[in-house]
Amino acid sequence: xxxxxxxxxxxxxxxxxxxxxxxxxxxxxxxxxxxxxxxxxxxxxxxxxxxxxxxxxxxxxxxxxxxxxxxxxxxxxxxxxxxxxxxxxxxxxxxxxxxxxxxx
Amino acid sequence: xxxxxxxxxxxxxxxxxxxxxxxxxxxxxxxxxxxxxxxxxxxxxxxxxxxxxxxxxxxxxxxxxxxxxxxxxxxxxxxxxxxxxxxxxxxxxxxxxxxxxxxxxxxxxxxxxxxxxxxxxxxxxxxxxxxxxxxxxxxxxxxxxxxxxxxxxxxxxxxxxxxxxxxxxxxxxxxxxxxxxxxxxxxxxxxxxxxxxxxxxxxxxxxxxxxxxxxxxxxxxxxxxxxxxxxxxxxxxxxxxxxxxxxxxxxxxxxxxxxxxxxxxxxxxxxxxxxxxxxxxxxxxxxxxxxxxxxxxxxxxxxxxxxxxxxxxxxxxxxxxxxxxxxxxxxxxxxxxxxxxxxxxxxxxxxxxxxxxxxxxxxxxxxxxxxxxxxxxxxxxxxxxxxxxxxxxxxxxxxxxxxxxxxxxxxxxxxxxxxxxxxxxxxxxxxxxxxxxxxxxxxxxxxxxxxxxxxxxxxxxxxxxxxxxxxxxxxxxxxxxxxxxxxxxxxxxxxxxxxxxxxxxxxxxxxxxxxxxxxxxxxxxxxxxxxxxxxxxxxxxxxxxxxxxxxxxxxxxxxxxxxxxxxxxxxxxxxxxxxxxxxxxxxxxxxxxxxxxxxxxxxxxxxxxxx
Numbered sequence: 001x002x003x004x005x006x007x008x009x010x011x012x013x014x015x016x017x018x019x020x021x022x023x024x025x026x027x028x029x030x031x032x033x034x035x036x037x038x039x040x041x042x043x044x045x046x047x048x049x050x051x052x053x054x055x056x057x058x059x060x061x062x063x064x065x066x067x068x069x070x071x072x073x074x075x076x077x078x079x080x081x082x083x084x085x086x087x088x089x090x091x092x093x094x095x096x097x098x099x100x101x102x103x104x
Numbered sequence: 105x106x107x108x109x110x111x112x113x114x115x116x117x118x119x120x121x122x123x124x125x126x127x128x129x130x131x132x133x134x135x136x137x138x139x140x141x142x143x144x145x146x147x148x149x150x151x152x153x154x155x156x157x158x159x160x161x162x163x164x165x166x167x168x169x170x171x172x173x174x175x176x177x178x179x180x181x182x183x184x185x186x187x188x189x190x191x192x193x194x195x196x197x198x199x200x201x202x203x204x205x206x207x208x209x210x211x212x213x214x215x216x217x218x219x220x221x222x223x224x225x226x227x228x229x230x231x232x233x234x235x236x237x238x239x240x241x242x243x244x245x246x247x248x249x250x251x252x253x254x255x256x257x258x259x260x261x262x263x264x265x266x267x268x269x270x271x272x273x274x275x276x277x278x279x280x281x282x283x284x285x286x287x288x289x290x291x292x293x294x295x296x297x298x299x300x301x302x303x304x305x306x307x308x309x310x311x312x313x314x315x316x317x318x319x320x321x322x323x324x325x326x327x328x329x330x331x332x333x334x335x336x337x338x339x340x341x342x343x344x345x346x347x348x349x350x351x352x353x354x355x356x357x358x359x360x361x362x363x364x365x366x367x368x369x370x371x372x373x374x375x376x377x378x379x380x381x382x383x384x385x386x387x388x389x390x391x392x393x394x395x396x397x398x399x400x401x402x403x404x405x406x407x408x409x410x411x412x413x414x415x416x417x418x419x420x421x422x423x424x425x426x427x428x429x430x431x432x433x434x435x436x437x438x439x440x441x442x443x444x445x446x447x448x449x450x451x452x453x454x455x456x457x458x459x460x461x462x463x464x465x466x467x468x469x470x471x472x473x474x475x476x477x478x479x480x481x482x483x484x485x486x487x488x489x490x491x492x493x494x495x496x497x498x499x500x501x502x503x504x505x506x507x508x509x510x511x512x513x514x515x516x517x518x519x520x521x522x523x524x525x526x527x528x529x530x531x532x533x534x535x536x537x538x539x540x541x542x543x544x545x546x547x548x549x550x551x552x553x554x555x556x557x558x559x560x561x562x563x564x565x566x567x568x569x570x571x572x573x574x575x576x577x578x579x580x581x582x583x584x585x586x587x588x589x590x591x592x593x594x595x596x597x598x599x600x601x602x603x604x605x606x607x608x609x610x611x612x613x614x615x616x617x618x619x620x621x622x623x624x625x626x627x628x629x630x631x632x633x634x635x636x637x638x639x640x641x642x643x644x645x646x647x648x649x650x651x652x653x654x655x656x657x658x659x660x661x662x663x664x665x666x667x668x669x670x671x672x673x674x675x676x677x678x679x680x681x682x683x684x685x686x687x688x689x690x691x692x693x694x695x696x697x698x699x700x701x702x703x704x705x706x707x708x709x710x711x712x713x714x715x
Contacts, residue, residue, distance in 0.1 A: 027697045035692070100690040 018045035138220025280331015287324030333365030350453030387427025394420025470545030496571030530605025
């Protein structure tokens with residue numbers, strides 16, 4: 001446990017900042033690519049919180065969960081980008097408001 | 105006996121095969137299957153009958169237990185005694201001839217496969233009815249023939265009138281069936297069994313003659329018998345049931361199904377003997393029905409309706425015999441009636457077939473030389489129906505009238521009524537013969553009946569002639585007190601009455617000694633004619649008393665108050681849907697945002713509670 005210790009509170013603060021940024025992006029952006037990126041940011045903020053908590057209590061669980069999140073994010077991007085391609089082909093746009101076909 | 109189960113099973117199997125083929129079975133195959141299965145069943149019946157006649161041993165066969173609920177364990181079991189042998193022989197024998205006849209009659213019909221399927225199913229149900237060892241199985245057959253009757257009356261369903269006639273037949277008999285079901289419930293709760301033999305033994309053990317319970321039970325069973333056998337007041341369905349093909353009328357509405365009520369009462373005779381009031385009611389209903397139907401038959405124009413009313417009238421004789429306790433005479437008349445009524449219907453069918461589906465007797469005439477085979481059949485059938493001496497109907501009707509005469513108290517009245525009926529029967533049957541086969545030709549026949557029609561007619565002719573000499577194996581099965589020797593003039597009168605009727609018919613319709621037309625032209629004559637033509641207006645009466653109030657009630661009750669609750673539920677759901685549907689925008693960001701705010705709200709609630 002050598003080296004400089006970063007207080008847990010700081011890390012959590014950064015994580016929640018990242019999470020808020022991602023959430024705001026998700027709610028505000030209309031482009032699907034950006035929405036996907038916002039999702040990634042949110043996932044990573046959660047992963048950062050896990051790593052920090054694992055380091056704080058000296059447990060490996062945090063890093064294990066980080067690896068899980070990493071693989072989930074990879075899978076999600078793979079599927080998501082496939083969908084993005086299809087949507088681009090079908091609607092000729094990535095603007096989610098214009099791709100809305102639902103007639104309420 | 106091993107072949108016993110085959111008897112109802114063969115027709116049932118062929119009916120199933122034909123129904124499963126969904127009408128795609130070739131004509132030849134359906135005809136062979138339909139006629140052949142009944143023929144094989146008839147052969148089996150002949151084997152069974154020979155065994156029975158040899159040693160008079162009751163044959164029983166239990167296949168399996170139908171269901172087992174507490175102490176209610178009806179079995180699928182058959183019991184064959186003399187009465188059942190007689191009924192089975194009539195059903196399969198006459199049934200086979202009618203099936204053979206149908207091959208030619210229905211050959212040009214597109215749904216001949218469906219026709220034979222229903223006919224076979226009907227025969228199977230009727231055999232089940234007469235072979236059943238317990239009343240529940242009997243009731244299964246009873247309902248089976250009712251259903252097949254519905255299907256066959258409405259066979260040509262494209263004409264809405266036929267559908268109406270089929271529904272009428274089904275609903276009117278259902279009224280009786282409901283009473284019968286109640287009777288069965290009563291018998292089971294009181295006696296604890298529905299097996300016929302133990303049931304009658306238990307009834308004799310527990311009940312005295314004239315107790316209330318047997319009277320009630322037999323009255324309810326009588327309701328079922330009245331419906332099925334088309335007796336007053338449930339007889340109105342039978343004339344309309346003539347909407348079906350003519351062989352159907354021969355098989356169902358003359359030879360077999362309508363006799364189910366007679367069979368039921370004869371089968372449960374020990375029960376009915378415990379209820380003298382019911383028996384008296386049966387006798388009076390029989391008498392009233394036979395007179396009413398005979399009068400009505402006199403005024404009809406449609407050849408099949410005349411025969412239909414004559415069927416009602418003849419079954420009235422059977423009920424009269426049952427009512428005076430002459431059970432064997434009743435069954436004897438059932439058998440001879442099956443022969444000559446099947447003959448008459450088949451002959452009428454041949455006339456209709458050869459005359460471009462003409463039903464009105466006043467547009468026939470002069471067919472004596474043009475259709476000689478049919479004329480001979482009709483003449484023999486009418487002679488037997490009118491009970492001319494030495495025809496089969498003579499012996500059976502004679503037995504009934506003499507049994508009625510010797511009945512103490514009301515006997516002579518019943519006898520006189522029966523005699524009047526016999527006179528009328530003779531008049532209307534020869535009226536039919538004279539109008540259709542004598543006089544001037546109105547319509548030319550366009551073909552002659554082929555061998556499939558002629559052979560059944562010939563066989564039935566012989567049976568109608570010699571049927572009176574048959575000795576039915578009923579001794580020991582049914583009691584027939586017989587009758588004390590009666591003075592000869594009673595017998596002479598019963599022999600002379602049909603001859604008198606024949607003479608009257610000759611004078612009125614052939615010799616033209618008395619002008620029937622001028623009689624009809626007078627206002628009184630026309631009123632009487634129209635009264636009886638409408639079947640004594642009983643249909644109109646039922647329409648006024650039952651049908652109209654019922655339809656009126658249903659019309660008025662269309663917006664049922666009970667439905668209001670459910671309609672309110674439907675309305676509320678619709679309203680809620682209308683309000684909530686605005687949330688379903690399809691905008692992804694809107695969903696995400698609402699999720700976030702929902703989450704925040706939940707978090708706030710959780711945090712506030714834990715704080």
